[in-house]
Amino acid sequence: MDYNRVYNFSAGPAIMPTPVLEEIANEVLNYRGSGMSVMEMSHRSEVFQTIIDEAEADLRELMNIPDNYKILFIQGGATLQFAMVPMNLMKNGVADYIVTGAWSKKAYLEAKKYGKVNLLATSQDKNYTYIPDCSDLPVDPNADYVYICENETIHGSTFQKLPNTKGKILVADQSSMFLSKPCNVSDYGLIFAGVQKNVGPAGLAIVILREDLIREDLDEKVPTYMRYDIHAKSGSLYNTPNCWSIYVCGKVFKHLKKSGGLSAMQKRNEEKAAILYDFLDSSKMFRGTVEKEYRSLMNVTFVTGDEELDAKVVAAAKAAGFDNLKGHRSVGGLRASIYNAMPKEGVEALVAFLEKFENEHKA
Amino acid sequence: MDYNRVYNFSAGPAIMPTPVLEEIANEVLNYRGSGMSVMEMSHRSEVFQTIIDEAEADLRELMNIPDNYKILFIQGGATLQFAMVPMNLMKNGVADYIVTGAWSKKAYLEAKKYGKVNLLATSQDKNYTYIPDCSDLPVDPNADYVYICENETIHGSTFQKLPNTKGKILVADQSSMFLSKPCNVSDYGLIFAGVQKNVGPAGLAIVILREDLIREDLDEKVPTYMRYDIHAKSGSLYNTPNCWSIYVCGKVFKHLKKSGGLSAMQKRNEEKAAILYDFLDSSKMFRGTVEKEYRSLMNVTFVTGDEELDAKVVAAAKAAGFDNLKGHRSVGGLRASIYNAMPKEGVEALVAFLEKFENEHKA
Numbered sequence: 001m002d003y004n005r006v007y008n009f010s011a012g013p014a015i016m017p018t019p020v021l022e023e024i025a026n027e028v029l030n031y032r033g034s035g036m037s038v039m040e041m042s043h044r045s046e047v048f049q050t051i052i053d054e055a056e057a058d059l060r061e062l063m064n065i066p067d068n069y070k071i072l073f074i075q076g077g078a079t080l081q082f083a084m085v086p087m088n089l090m091k092n093g094v095a096d097y098i099v100t101g102a103w104s105k106k107a108y109l110e111a112k113k114y115g116k117v118n119l120l121a122t123s124q125d126k127n128y129t130y131i132p133d134c135s136d137l138p139v140d141p142n143a144d145y146v147y148i149c150e151n152e153t154i155h156g157s158t159f160q161k162l163p164n165t166k167g168k169i170l171v172a173d174q175s176s177m178f179l180s181k182p183c184n185v186s187d188y189g190l191i192f193a194g195v196q197k198n199v200g201p202a203g204l205a206i207v208i209l210r211e212d213l214i215r216e217d218l219d220e221k222v223p224t225y226m227r228y229d230i231h232a233k234s235g236s237l238y239n240t241p242n243c244w245s246i247y248v249c250g251k252v253f254k255h256l257k258k259s260g261g262l263s264a265m266q267k268r269n270e271e272k273a274a275i276l277y278d279f280l281d282s283s284k285m286f287r288g289t290v291e292k293e294y295r296s297l298m299n300v301t302f303v304t305g306d307e308e309l310d311a312k313v314v315a316a317a318k319a320a321g322f323d324n325l326k327g328h329r330s331v332g333g334l335r336a337s338i339y340n341a342m343p344k345e346g347v348e349a350l351v352a353f354l355e356k357f358e359n360e361h362k363a
Numbered sequence: 364m365d366y367n368r369v370y371n372f373s374a375g376p377a378i379m380p381t382p383v384l385e386e387i388a389n390e391v392l393n394y395r396g397s398g399m400s401v402m403e404m405s406h407r408s409e410v411f412q413t414i415i416d417e418a419e420a421d422l423r424e425l426m427n428i429p430d431n432y433k434i435l436f437i438q439g440g441a442t443l444q445f446a447m448v449p450m451n452l453m454k455n456g457v458a459d460y461i462v463t464g465a466w467s468k469k470a471y472l473e474a475k476k477y478g479k480v481n482l483l484a485t486s487q488d489k490n491y492t493y494i495p496d497c498s499d500l501p502v503d504p505n506a507d508y509v510y511i512c513e514n515e516t517i518h519g520s521t522f523q524k525l526p527n528t529k530g531k532i533l534v535a536d537q538s539s540m541f542l543s544k545p546c547n548v549s550d551y552g553l554i555f556a557g558v559q560k561n562v563g564p565a566g567l568a569i570v571i572l573r574e575d576l577i578r579e580d581l582d583e584k585v586p587t588y589m590r591y592d593i594h595a596k597s598g599s600l601y602n603t604p605n606c607w608s609i610y611v612c613g614k615v616f617k618h619l620k621k622s623g624g625l626s627a628m629q630k631r632n633e634e635k636a637a638i639l640y641d642f643l644d645s646s647k648m649f650r651g652t653v654e655k656e657y658r659s660l661m662n663v664t665f666v667t668g669d670e671e672l673d674a675k676v677v678a679a680a681k682a683a684g685f686d687n688l689k690g691h692r693s694v695g696g697l698r699a700s701i702y703n704a705m706p707k708e709g710v711e712a713l714v715a716f717l718e719k720f721e722n723e724h725k726a
């Protein structure tokens with residue numbers, strides 16, 4: 001790779017497209033004749049307004065977001081959304097959560113602060129290595145929404161089919177799969193994603209929210225910053241936003257458009273994932289940890305079955321220029337996050353490395 | 364200036380030191396041999412841990428922050444602190460606010476959501492053009508803290524002397540004066556600042572907090588992200604922080620250290636402000652809007668007395684390469700924000716421009 005860049009398999013913050021970084025490097029001291037860096041620009045200036053407007057328009061086009069959905073750029077990461085979702089959407093004070101891993105579990109626990117939260121289904125019994133059947137769950141008639149984490153970053157599992165919510169609103173944390181494939185936004189009431197996995201620099205969540213769900217009659221103890229109505233009314237400029245991240249995400253949106261949009265991404269991501277999963281399935285040393293049907297296209301989790309050996313692989317990989325392959329500290333093993341920006345060559349090179357390692361370490 | 368950069372007088376996001384931007388531009392594609400951009404780095408990696416540790420250590424040294432104070436890096440800007448402060452510090456449910464402008468007013472209104480909030484003093488009677496005498500105020504015996512905005516960005520006023528809090532904890536919003544001069548941190552229980560004025564890119568607040576004020580016995584409805592104890596315990600890595608802003612702020616801290624630290628900044632800032640205020644005092648066309656004693660070193664507010672003429676000056680200035688001189692939309696007039704990074708030459712050039720404008724537009 002150029003610039004002596006490594007293949008970075010981090011789960012987030014994560015690899016970004018090199019051409020986007022090149023553009024940024026050229027604009028750091030003077031953004032397109034404005035005489036200043038985007039880091040120095042008033043968020044109330046025309047030049048920044050154009051940046052945020054274009055980012056929104058490009059994202060709308062990429063995901064084909066209907067007009068009755070708002071796009072919000074909010075600080076606090078995906079974690080702040082764990083609280084904002086129940087604070088803003090719990091009208092009846094009831095919600096149904098499907099817990100398929102660490103992130104939906106965390107969201108579930110946070111929601112409990114604000115109402116009655118049902119554990120509608122979970123795959124905890126098998127360490128979150130699968131997605132439960134969600135075709136006919138006992139949805140609470142009073143539930144304000146049904147919540148999922150559509151791709152569990154840590155465990156490497158993903159929903160292949162959205163749950164049957166029986167008419168209730170679906171809320172999805174798409175952090176680690178956002179923009180990885182086409183998405184039918186109308187299936188959701190609210191989608192959110194921390195951008196630092198598949199898009200840009202950390203410190204920003206994107207929230208896509210059906211307009212009629214935006215409420216003004218909230219508990220008065222909800223902090224002003226945590227109200228969707230406030231962000232919606234002010235075009236994400238209630239206070240100074242993470243201008244830099246919005247700018248960089250905007251560039252990534254344009255890059256994705258030029259690269260064929262989300263269908264092209266899906267095709268590429270399926271190819272990339274197949275290369276790695278096929279290797280794991282044929283390997284005698286390595287095996288994937290998630291049931292085949294629910295394997296993530298983005299976060300490929302695998303083990304040797306021997307923790308010491310796992311650590312040895314991670315260290316050898318790092319020395320060979322494959323960084324951040326260690327599984328999340330809570331589950332161990334290995335994880336290769338192969339987001340949009342990871343080139344096919346990166347995955348091929350990783351497989352070649354793992355194959356070589358296996359051959360050299362045969363029992 | 365190099366790179367065709369303008370003199371940017373924005374109140375925030377605001378001008379940054381050119382040498383810092385040059386360093387950043389060089390590191391965008393590969394940070395010091397790590398093989399990746401800081402935007403792509405896992406916040407759990409060693410290389411990022413070094414960045415955040417150094418940023419904290421350099422800030423501690425610059426401000427001479429005692430060991431019993433924590434430094435936290437939190438998303439949500441200064442605005443989220445308007446809610447976090449009362450949510451975390453109101454033990455008795457009472458606080459005293461001194462309202463000297465739009466920002467302390469906003470903080471005051473937000474705090475009212477969480478307890479009994481007294482308006483201890485205000486300068487609203489004269490459009491916030493002065494700071495009230497705070498030497499002997501009727502501090503509530505039950506007050507958990509006394510709150511000030513130490514420099515009101517919009518109005519251009521500043522505290523020359525901290526209020527007598529009669530033994531209560533002082534909380535200060537230092538957003539628009541942070542690091543502009545030495546600060547005796549022990550005088551405060553909590554200092555916070557959005558970094559986008561005197562430090563780095565927006566999307567980050569720095570909170571400096573006396574350890575014994577950190578509580579765990581909070582109302583259970585306080586969102587996890589809004590708990591100081593959570594951020595303190597996790598070294599600001601409870602979730603993915605605004606890594607980029609922390610990285611850039613760290614560079615600015617090093618730059619300030621190299622430039623002589625906060626005493627040198629104060630001297631420079633006093634010189635710069637004097638150039639502009641002396642001109643305003645001698646000018647027949649322009650005058651400062653704040654009583655002399657309370658004039659800000661950072662945000663210099665002034666008017667011609669004629670709104671149309673004000674607008675004309677702003678437009679002519681922009682055309683001449685002096686950007687963002689328009690006063691805040693809520694007060695009008697002109698405002699030149701001359702933060703640490705504004706060179707003396709920028710202020711001299713602005714004065715020369717204003718003088719010329721005055722001569723060319725004599726009645």
Ligand SMILES: Cc1ncc(COP(=O)(O)O)c(C=O)c1O
Pocket residue numbers: 012076077078079080103149151152153154173174175176194602603604
């Ligand atoms: C699926 C998912 N949800 C939420 C989070 C938390 O995001 P953040 O660190 O931005 O709060 C993460 C990752 O860190 C994630 O992978």
Ligand SMILES: Cc1ncc(COP(=O)(O)O)c(C=O)c1O
Pocket residue numbers: 239240241375439440441442443466512514515516517536537538539557
């Ligand atoms: C003194 C002061 N406090 C608070 C704020 C709000 O900061 P933020 O936009 O980061 O929420 C600002 C500026 O915007 C400010 O100048």
Ligand SMILES: [Mg+2]
Pocket residue numbers: 011012
């Ligand atoms: Mg993570």
Ligand SMILES: [Mg+2]
Pocket residue numbers: 279280281282283284285286287288
């Ligand atoms: Mg196998």
Ligand SMILES: [Mg+2]
Pocket residue numbers: 374375
């Ligand atoms: Mg502002």
Ligand SMILES: [Mg+2]
Pocket residue numbers: 642643644645646647648649650651
């Ligand atoms: Mg005058």
